[in-house]
Amino acid sequence: MKIPDNIEKNATKIVLFINRILELIFMLVIVMALLVAAYALWDSKTIYTNASPEKYEVYRPTANHSVSFQELQNINSDVFAWLTIYGTNIDYPLVVGEDNAKYLNKDPMGEYSLSGSIFLDYRFSKDLVAFNNLFYGHHMAEGMMFGDIDLYESKGFFDSHRYGTIYYNGEKKGIEIVALLHGDAADKSLFAPPAETESAKQDYLAAMQEHAVYIRDKDITLDDTLLVLSTCATGDRTDRHFLIAKISDRIEKNMYPKVTNTKEHTDRENSTANQEFHQVGFGVWIALCVVIALLVVNIFIRIRWGKNHESFCKK
Known part of the structure; x- marks a missing residue:
């Protein structure tokens, strides 16, 4: 059974819209994590410079x-x-x-x-x-x-x-x-x-x-x-x-x-x-781990969305 073109186009738009929203959220979280890591490194350097x-x-x-x-x-x-x-x-x-x-x-x-x-x-x-x-x-x-x-x-x-x-x-x-x-x-x-x-x-x-x-x-x-x-x-x-x-x-x-x-x-x-795995170092590693995890999840979701979209369009 072939899906009408207008329904397929609308479904594609919805999938792409959701995908872009998720990508935007992931990018914002990644940027925030990188900023936290950068601040932790800067703060650590400042503390030891002052000391x-x-x-x-x-x-x-x-x-x-x-x-x-x-x-x-x-x-x-x-x-x-x-x-x-x-x-x-x-x-x-x-x-x-x-x-x-x-x-x-x-x-x-x-x-x-x-x-x-x-x-x-x-x-x-x-x-x-x-x-x-x-x-x-x-x-x-x-x-x-x-x-x-x-x-x-x-x-x-x-x-x-x-x-x-x-x-x-x-x-x-x-x-x-x-x-x-x-x-x-x-x-x-x-x-x-x-x-x-x-x-x-x-x-x-x-x-x-x-x-x-x-x-x-x-x-x-x-x-x-x-x-x-x-x-x-x-x-x-x-x-x-x-x-x-x-x-x-x-x-x-x-x-x-x-x-x-x-x-x-x-x-x-x-x-x-x-x-002494002190708090500054611990925070930096946590932030970097979050960034890596989010990148992996983002890639996985994009692959899944692509497969679902392809499967949906073939029906």
Whole structure:
């Protein structure tokens, strides 16, 4: 039985119209998925660019830079110091806010940034007169912010990378790494307020010894000024790592003027790659998978519509 020409033409128009609508929907979804993937990649790059020490090196307090540390302080009066640990990416201005939330998502310029800043606990004085001056910094991949604290998990790195500097109150002083600790966010002993009495200092030193992975306790006295550098750790969300340094009047020579890829750097990056399939990367892969799936479905539907249309026209 032959189908009248007018019915066949109308059916063809309907099939083509539906096919075009579906193609348009698929194309819109594909474009949206690609935009999401592109934004995720851009956002990831922006986060790590903002977290890079190179962004701030022009403000580093040395005589060789045209833009002074004072100018950075003029931009943001919360900036009060600069910390450098030789042979690592830890080379940043330090800030302090009126609470411990302000610089979680603000950079040293005072601008919004997911990488945040390295900041002093608001309970401590920026003159760094306490026994246990507590700092916080995000644990980031590629050694950004306090990500390089992971390197001190290696005993060899802990022993060979002992020194750095801190600039504050208009003066540069040396620092010496004396301990690496593992703790928990719920354990307040290492997050204690300024230890002002001898008893409080002894309690804090005892907590350090209890949580120590490595410690040069013979190098620590109750008269020292300690920098307690705290960050999150890969693993349980409440795990915390602490790198402890003491301030010294003696500045040691920097034997690592440029950060080199040591075995510890390589192991750290491999560990990060295996353990941290972070949200940005996950989002990009999901978006790309959606694009591929939609392209396959689109091709399949077009083939099916073509066969159905051909079969319908032959009836």
